[in-house]
Amino acid sequence: MLNIRGLTAAYGHCQALFGVDLDVGQGEVVGLIGRNGMGRSTVIKCLFGLLPAGQGSIEYGGRSLRGLAPYRIGRLGLSLVPEGRQIFPTLTVEENLVATACAPKAAGGWTLERVYGLFPRLRERRANLGTQLSGGEQQMLALGRALMTNPSLLVLDEATEGLAPVVRAEIWRVLAQLKADGLSMIVVDKNTTALLRLSDRNFILDKGTTVWRGSSAELSARPELVAAYVGV
Numbered sequence: 716m717l718n719i720r721g722l723t724a725a726y727g728h729c730q731a732l733f734g735v736d737l738d739v740g741q742g743e744v745v746g747l748i749g750r751n752g753m754g755r756s757t758v759i760k761c762l763f764g765l766l767p768a769g770q771g772s773i774e775y776g777g778r779s780l781r782g783l784a785p786y787r788i789g790r791l792g793l794s795l796v797p798e799g800r801q802i803f804p805t806l807t808v809e810e811n812l813v814a815t816a817c818a819p820k821a822a823g824g825w826t827l828e829r830v831y832g833l834f835p836r837l838r839e840r841r842a843n844l845g846t847q848l849s850g851g852e853q854q855m856l857a858l859g860r861a862l863m864t865n866p867s868l869l870v871l872d873e874a875t876e877g878l879a880p881v882v883r884a885e886i887w888r889v890l891a892q893l894k895a896d897g898l899s900m901i902v903v904d905k906n907t908t909a910l911l912r913l914s915d916r917n918f919i920l921d922k923g924t925t926v927w928r929g930s931s932a933e934l935s936a937r938p939e940l941v942a943a944y945v946g947v
């Protein structure tokens with residue numbers, strides 16, 4: 716489905732990625748793991764056309780995404796739950812959700828009702844502005860908004876960051892449900908234990924390079940790897 720090979724990227728003269736490999740199969744959940752500053756968000760920015768790729772290839776469904784504008788990448792079925800949520804603060808919950816909605820392609824597409832079914836809290840808050848939401852509600856909204864584009868690959872960058880434990884648990888519950896429904900995902904999260912419960916395969920980034928890849932079962936059996944590349 717997604718195939719990234721030898722990706723490099725830089726912020727001006729400061730190179731951040733030195734050769735990243737990452738691939739995601741249909742219906743697969745992939746964890747992108749590493750310490751802060753190792754390049755996870757940068758890979759995501761390149762994938763969504765928010766930062767130009769240097770060397771290497773990014774292919775989705777056999778087609779190169781290099782050089783495509785972000786909105787075109789979105790139309791190909793990729794959707795991002797960005798770091799920091801970035802909801803529209805002056806729109807209501809419901810306006811945030813319909814702002815990104817695509818015309819329903821086929822039966823089974825995402826609707827307001829389906830998002831509210833996933834997050835009943837958003838239904839209760841449907842008329843509230845983005846600025847009036849708690850952090851947890853904002854995160855649910857960011858996730859609901861991403862789903863409204865009917866993605867075939869959903870990418871989540873630190874979606875449980877800074878949330879209360881009960882809200883975090885709700886986000887993980889929803890991600891497990893999306894996985895059960897067959898949605899492909901790339902997940903970046905500091906909670907490696909929770910991440911490995913969800914993910915099928917994982918890629919570890921260190922200093923802008925993919926240094927390890929393997930199944931969640933393999934990685935769970937090698938705590939020394941997690942300790943070395945993530946810390947405890």
Ligand SMILES: Nc1ncnc2c1ncn2[C@@H]1O[C@H](COP(=O)(O)OP(=O)(O)O)[C@@H](O)[C@H]1O
Pocket residue numbers: 726729731749750751752753754755756757758
């Ligand atoms: N906007 C930016 N301008 C300059 N350097 C940046 C910028 N964003 C990230 N970097 C640098 O790129 C490297 C990778 O960062 P990032 O991809 O955000 O890491 P991660 O998401 O894994 O924490 C770091 O060295 C970081 O300081």
Ligand SMILES: [Mg+2]
Pocket residue numbers: 755756757798872
């Ligand atoms: Mg990051």
